[in-house]
Amino acid sequence: MVTGSKSFHLPESKLHYAPPREFRTLHRKIELSLDFQKKSISGSCTLDIEPIRRGLREVHIDGCELDVRACTVDGVKTDFEYDNAVLSVPLPDRAGPRSIRVDYSAAPKEGLHFTGPDAEHPEKEVQAWTHSEPESARFWFPCHDHPSDKSSSEMLIRVPKGFRVISNGRLVSEREEGEGTVFHWREDTPHSSYLTSFVAGRFSEITQEVHGLKLHYNFPESKRADVLRYFGETPRIIEVLEELTGMNYPYEKYDQTTVYDFMAGGEENLNATTLSMNYYPEAGAEADFQPMYSNPFSSAVILVAHEAAHQWYGDWVTCSDWCHAWINEAWATYLESLYTERTRGADQMRWGMRAREVDYFEEDETRYRRPIVDRNYVWPHDVFDLTTYRKGASMIHELRYIMGDDAFFQGVAEFLKRHAKACADTDDMRKAMEAVSGLQLQEFFEQAFLRPGYPEFQVEYTWDDATKTATLRVRQEQSSSDGTPIFKLPCDIVFYVGGARKKFRAMLDSAEQSLVFSLDAKPSVVEFDPERWLLKKLKFEKTFDLLENQLAQSHDAWSRAEAATALGRAASERAIPALRSAASKEQFWDVRACALLSLGEIGTDAALGALLEVGVPSERRVRRALAKALGNFKDEKARKLLVGFLESDESPYVRCEAALSLGKSWPEGALPYLKKGIGVHSPNETLAEACLEAMGKLKDEEVKEIVDASLAYGKPTRMRVGALKAIRARGRIADDELPLLKDMLLRDKEYRVRLYLISPLLRELADGRFTDTLAKVSWSDRNAGVRREALEVFHGLSRQADQMAAITGLRAEVEGLKEENRRLLRTVV
Numbered sequence: 001m002v003t004g005s006k007s008f009h010l011p012e013s014k015l016h017y018a019p020p021r022e023f024r025t026l027h028r029k030i031e032l033s034l035d036f037q038k039k040s041i042s043g044s045c046t047l048d049i050e051p052i053r054r055g056l057r058e059v060h061i062d063g064c065e066l067d068v069r070a071c072t073v074d075g076v077k078t079d080f081e082y083d084n085a086v087l088s089v090p091l092p093d094r095a096g097p098r099s100i101r102v103d104y105s106a107a108p109k110e111g112l113h114f115t116g117p118d119a120e121h122p123e124k125e126v127q128a129w130t131h132s133e134p135e136s137a138r139f140w141f142p143c144h145d146h147p148s149d150k151s152s153s154e155m156l157i158r159v160p161k162g163f164r165v166i167s168n169g170r171l172v173s174e175r176e177e178g179e180g181t182v183f184h185w186r187e188d189t190p191h192s193s194y195l196t197s198f199v200a201g202r203f204s205e206i207t208q209e210v211h212g213l214k215l216h217y218n219f220p221e222s223k224r225a226d227v228l229r230y231f232g233e234t235p236r237i238i239e240v241l242e243e244l245t246g247m248n249y250p251y252e253k254y255d256q257t258t259v260y261d262f263m264a265g266g267e268e269n270l271n272a273t274t275l276s277m278n279y280y281p282e283a284g285a286e287a288d289f290q291p292m293y294s295n296p297f298s299s300a301v302i303l304v305a306h307e308a309a310h311q312w313y314g315d316w317v318t319c320s321d322w323c324h325a326w327i328n329e330a331w332a333t334y335l336e337s338l339y340t341e342r343t344r345g346a347d348q349m350r351w352g353m354r355a356r357e358v359d360y361f362e363e364d365e366t367r368y369r370r371p372i373v374d375r376n377y378v379w380p381h382d383v384f385d386l387t388t389y390r391k392g393a394s395m396i397h398e399l400r401y402i403m404g405d406d407a408f409f410q411g412v413a414e415f416l417k418r419h420a421k422a423c424a425d426t427d428d429m430r431k432a433m434e435a436v437s438g439l440q441l442q443e444f445f446e447q448a449f450l451r452p453g454y455p456e457f458q459v460e461y462t463w464d465d466a467t468k469t470a471t472l473r474v475r476q477e478q479s480s481s482d483g484t485p486i487f488k489l490p491c492d493i494v495f496y497v498g499g500a501r502k503k504f505r506a507m508l509d510s511a512e513q514s515l516v517f518s519l520d521a522k523p524s525v526v527e528f529d530p531e532r533w534l535l536k537k538l539k540f541e542k543t544f545d546l547l548e549n550q551l552a553q554s555h556d557a558w559s560r561a562e563a564a565t566a567l568g569r570a571a572s573e574r575a576i577p578a579l580r581s582a583a584s585k586e587q588f589w590d591v592r593a594c595a596l597l598s599l600g601e602i603g604t605d606a607a608l609g610a611l612l613e614v615g616v617p618s619e620r621r622v623r624r625a626l627a628k629a630l631g632n633f634k635d636e637k638a639r640k641l642l643v644g645f646l647e648s649d650e651s652p653y654v655r656c657e658a659a660l661s662l663g664k665s666w667p668e669g670a671l672p673y674l675k676k677g678i679g680v681h682s683p684n685e686t687l688a689e690a691c692l693e694a695m696g697k698l699k700d701e702e703v704k705e706i707v708d709a710s711l712a713y714g715k716p717t718r719m720r721v722g723a724l725k726a727i728r729a730r731g732r733i734a735d736d737e738l739p740l741l742k743d744m745l746l747r748d749k750e751y752r753v754r755l756y757l758i759s760p761l762l763r764e765l766a767d768g769r770f771t772d773t774l775a776k777v778s779w780s781d782r783n784a785g786v787r788r789e790a791l792e793v794f795h796g797l798s799r800q801a802d803q804m805a806a807i808t809g810l811r812a813e814v815e816g817l818k819e820e821n822r823r824l825l826r827t828v829v
């Protein structure tokens with residue numbers, strides 16, 4: 001199995017420091033005509049700048065693959081030099097601001113994207129949209145393309161009649177000019193180049209308001225019925241974010257626009273967020289909506305909350321360099337969790353934090369481990385990973401625990417005040433948090449943001465009846481070979497004694513330590529961090545009685561859910577009554593779900609009997625757990641229930657789970673049901689995806705044909721990903737699939753398909769047949785995430801080949817490819 005590079009630092013990585021700042025940009029004015037046919041732009045960009053260094057005689061401006069026609073300084077035409085990446089412009093010898101105008105055209109490869117219908121997707125509309133983070137603005141306008149340079153901006157975009165343009169700030173004018181219309185937008189709040197954006201297309205609009213602030217939702221008319229299911233919570237989101245940040249929304253409007261083929265969930269362009277079309281919940285699916293079944297906490301509300309949160313954290317205050325991207329991304333991720341806490345309660349929030357951490361742990365185990373702040377990367381986009389987003393959010397959660405809510409939320413506001421309309425780094429965050437709390441946070445910040453990993457605790461509990469003391473022996477078992485430290489963290493230890501909950505806060509700071517607590521009597525429940533403040537892995541073996549009491553008595557839903565899971569892991573029939581009771585009576589849905597899953601884990605006839613006795617839960621997410629649990633039984637009754645779910649459950653995600661369970665538990669008979677399931681419409685065709693994934697385990701000859709046919713461009717994206725999942729489940733790539741898969745790697749129009757194909761599929765299944773193609777993708781793909789994953793898998797393969805080279809004499813060939821890759825990457829970087 002190929003596991004990629006296993007190191008964040010690749011041979012092509014290098015330390016990245018912010019580039020020198022020769023000037024401050026005061027204002028950017030971009031005037032462009034769009035040619036949708038040629039997918040090109042033509043016009044000018046005027047930068048009003050103020051040199052930082054006195055006597056500056058030449059400025060260097062980022063601009064990638066532009067066709068520069070002319071350049072003027074303060075209205076006077078000037079010579080310039082341009083090497084396709086940097087424009088060098090001489091400055092006249094005088095002090096004060098200058099105005100540099102560049103006339104250019106371009107067919108941008110990055111940053112600005114043209115999209116529209118083709119033979120396979122006639123439903124798509126002609127659109128153009130920008131997505132410049134982190135450093136792709138330079139592909140469509142010349143600028144100092146780094147987050148530290150903030151300025152006001154102006155955008156004059158000429159489009160065909162009938163099109164609209166949405167951009168940052170206020171619409172100054174909309175005037176007809178010949179065959180087209182020119183939209184003139186202006187934004188006075190200083191912002192980084194990557195947050196400067198426009199979107200052009202035939203958009204309809206619905207507006208809402210929150211205390212006088214206009215919220216615009218822009219969408220293709222075909223989506224009208226679903227728009228408020230996507231964006232309808234925005235007014236509440238803005239209100240809650242204002243409370244959380246202690247600061248009113250700072251701009252004059254908020255636009256949210258959905259576009260085809262967007263290469264992310266959303267992008268937080270200053271007060272003009274652009275979002276994916278994949279998040280429209282259909283009627284009937286909103287109660288448990290998620291764009292794909294395999295991503296349980298992802299939803300339209302979470303996405304909208306995340307991008308809205310960026311308007312404060314990311315846009316109002318921006319990371320000063322990409323290695324501090326957590327200032328943007330971890331905060332937006334944590335604020336989306338805080339929104340959940342305020343509107344859906346702490347239990348739901350903790351559940352979501354755990355779901356996010358599961359993904360981070362997967363990155364940690366299958367790709368690499370790195371500190372959150374890390375300058376050593378290939379491309380700046382590399383740091384936009386789960387370490388930044390998810391581990392970062394968990395570190396902010398720990399910070400809140402250490403500071404307490406009052407000081408923490410004061411700090412949230414203080415940081416925004418101190419660095420208003422400017423940039424900030426990790427140290428600035430620490431200082432703001434120290435200023436409001438009086439705490440010394442250097443040690444915590446170093447551990448959380450500059451060191452990799454997380455604690456892996458092993459806890460043993462003993463009770464001494466003679467002395468009435470409880471002892472917890474806590475070991476930190478993580479390996480330190482990669483720089484992961486022994487963590488110093490406070491941790492809640494909770495005992496239930498005679499019906500009372502006793503909470504102690506212990507300080508964990510050693511590889512091994514014993515914590516001793518005097519109690520009035522033997523506790524019925526013993527808990528370690530039951531409110532779930534710490535990012536950690538935990539092994540805490542408990543007796544059956546302790547677990548049963550924890551499930552029945554703990555005040556914390558997360559702890560009850562853990563008890564339910566641990567009871568299932570023990571796979572003892574003794575646990576069945578307690579689990580059955582929790583599955584039907586428990587208040588929080590996830591505890592009911594965990595109890596059902598544990599009954600599935602136990603897997604005996606009696607456990608199945610208990611599952612059937614509980615009956616079909618009315619809550620969709622719990623029903624989903626039932627469908628998953630039933631997959632552990634080879635039993636006629638279980639099968640019948642699953643077929644019923646697959647064919648007629650009101651929730652598409654319960655149907656997905658039933659499909660997966662049928663594939664697992666009934667490999668000899670599931671195929672006809674799964675085939676039928678592929679043809680049943682669901683949001684984003686996620687049911688087809690699940691049915692195909694389920695087929696991967698089946699031995700039927702017909703399966704390969706169905707899978708290969710489902711890979712074709714033109715089939716729904718999630719169906720194509722489902723076919724790749726089936727190949728992954730099969731564990732082998734057939735020779736006759738090679739040409740198609742290689743072609744997909746190099747040319748497929750859908751980045752989500754390319755991405756899944758590389759990781760996890762090729763990360764697990766690639767062999768020498770893919771080395772050259774992956775090398776090519778790693779320097780040529782338009783999507784930075786795809787390039788990065790391809791490069792990691794390429795190095796994994798090279799390492800394997802190195803090991804084989806001694807025997808087969810492949811070394812020269814491999815070295816040649818590596819060298820070629822390095823050379824090409826150098827030119828791209």
Ligand SMILES: [Zn+2]
Pocket residue numbers: 306310328329332
């Ligand atoms: Zn974000």
